[in-house]
Amino acid sequence: MKQTLYTLVVFCAFGLLSCRKNSGDFTIKQYDEDKIKTYINNNNLSAVMKRDTSGGDTTGIYYQIITPAPVTATPIAYSDRVSFVYTVKSFDGSYSSTDTIFNHTYTYSAYVTPDGLQLAIKSIAKYKGTKIRVLIPSRLAYGINGTTLSGYNTSGTVVYSIIGGNQCLDYTITILDDTKQAAYDDLSIQKYMAANGLTGQYQKTASGSYYREIQVGTGTDVIGMNSTVGVQYTGTLFNGTIAEQANTTDGSAAYTFTLWDERPAWQDVLPHVKAGSKLSIITPSSQSYGQSTYSGSTVTIPAFSCLRYDINVISVSN
Incomplete structure (x- = not known):
C-alpha cells in the first residue's frame, strides 16, 4: 500500500511539474504578445503592423513591409550572404542604436542574430531590396537574461550598452541588393x-x-x-x-x-x-x-x- 501511495505521489508531482513547464512556455508567449500589442497601440501602429503567419503563426513577430522587393527577385536562402543596414531599439526605450553606418552587416543568412532577426530576413523580407519594420518578441531576441552589446561612438571609443531581460525589440531593416x-x-x-x-x-x-x-x-x-x-x-x-x-x-x-x-x-x-x-x-x-x-x-x-x-x-x- 505504501509503495502504491508513493508511486502515486511521484506521478502527481511529475504531472504538476509538467503542467508548470507548459504554463511557463505559454506565459512567456503571452507576455510577449501582450507587450507587442500594447506597443503597437501606444505607437499608433495598428493600421500597418501584421502578425507573421509563416511557420503556422508560431513566431509572434509583427511586421510592416515598407519597401517591397521587385517581383522578379530571388528568395533569400540560408546559404546566401546578405548585406543589410538596420536600426533597433528596445520597447522600454533604454537601448537604441540608429547608426546605419556601423549597423551595416554582411554575413550568411543562417548566421544572423538574434533568432528573430534571422527569421524576419528569411521569412518576412524574403528578397534582397526589401525594407521592413519588425517587432520581435523577447524569446526570439535576447531572452530572460538580455545582453550587453559593444559599439563605437563618433570619437572611435568602444562603448557598451545593455538590452534588459525580457525586452522585445523594434527593428527597421533594409536588405541591400548586391546588383x-x-x-x-x-x-x-x-x-x-x-x-x-x-x-x-x-x-x-x-x-x-x-x-x-x-x-x-x-x-x-x-x-x-x-x-x-x-x-x-x-x-x-x-x-x-x-x-x-x-x-x-x-x-x-x-x-x-x-x-x-x-x-x-x-x-x-x-x-x-x-x-x-x-x-x-x-x-x-x-x-x-x-x-x-x-x-x-x-x-x-x-x-x-x-x-x-x-x-x-x-x-x-x-
Whole structure:
C-alpha cells in the first residue's frame, strides 16, 4: 500500500511539474504578445503592423513591409550572404542604436542574430531590396537574461550598452541588393555631400570616386602606379568617426606606399595631383574595402563602407 501511495505521489508531482513547464512556455508567449500589442497601440501602429503567419503563426513577430522587393527577385536562402543596414531599439526605450553606418552587416543568412532577426530576413523580407519594420518578441531576441552589446561612438571609443531581460525589440531593416550596391553607395555619397555642404565641389571619376584638390601641389614628378608616395591622411566614416589615420606633427610623411599596392580610389585619384597637394577623396565601398570588414587604426570598418579621405601628399619618387 505504501509503495502504491508513493508511486502515486511521484506521478502527481511529475504531472504538476509538467503542467508548470507548459504554463511557463505559454506565459512567456503571452507576455510577449501582450507587450507587442500594447506597443503597437501606444505607437499608433495598428493600421500597418501584421502578425507573421509563416511557420503556422508560431513566431509572434509583427511586421510592416515598407519597401517591397521587385517581383522578379530571388528568395533569400540560408546559404546566401546578405548585406543589410538596420536600426533597433528596445520597447522600454533604454537601448537604441540608429547608426546605419556601423549597423551595416554582411554575413550568411543562417548566421544572423538574434533568432528573430534571422527569421524576419528569411521569412518576412524574403528578397534582397526589401525594407521592413519588425517587432520581435523577447524569446526570439535576447531572452530572460538580455545582453550587453559593444559599439563605437563618433570619437572611435568602444562603448557598451545593455538590452534588459525580457525586452522585445523594434527593428527597421533594409536588405541591400548586391546588383545595386554601386547605386546605393552613390546615393549615400550624394546625401553625405548635401548634409555637409559639399555638393558641387568634387569631381567624379569613371570608377565612382569623388575628389577635390584643396591645395594644388608644386611637385614636378607625375604620380604613376609604380611611384612611391609619402602622405599624411585621415580616413573618416560618413557618421564622422575617424576610422584610420597616419599623421605627424613635423610635416614628414607618416605613411609611405607604392601606388599599385593601394586602395582603388587612391590609385584612381592620386595620378591627378603632385607632391604638396592637399586633397579630399570620397569613395564608394567598391573603391575602399568592399565587402570586407577592415580593422583600421581606430575602429573596425564595416563591410560596404563608403569613406572620406583627407590626404596631404608629402613626397613622390619614381
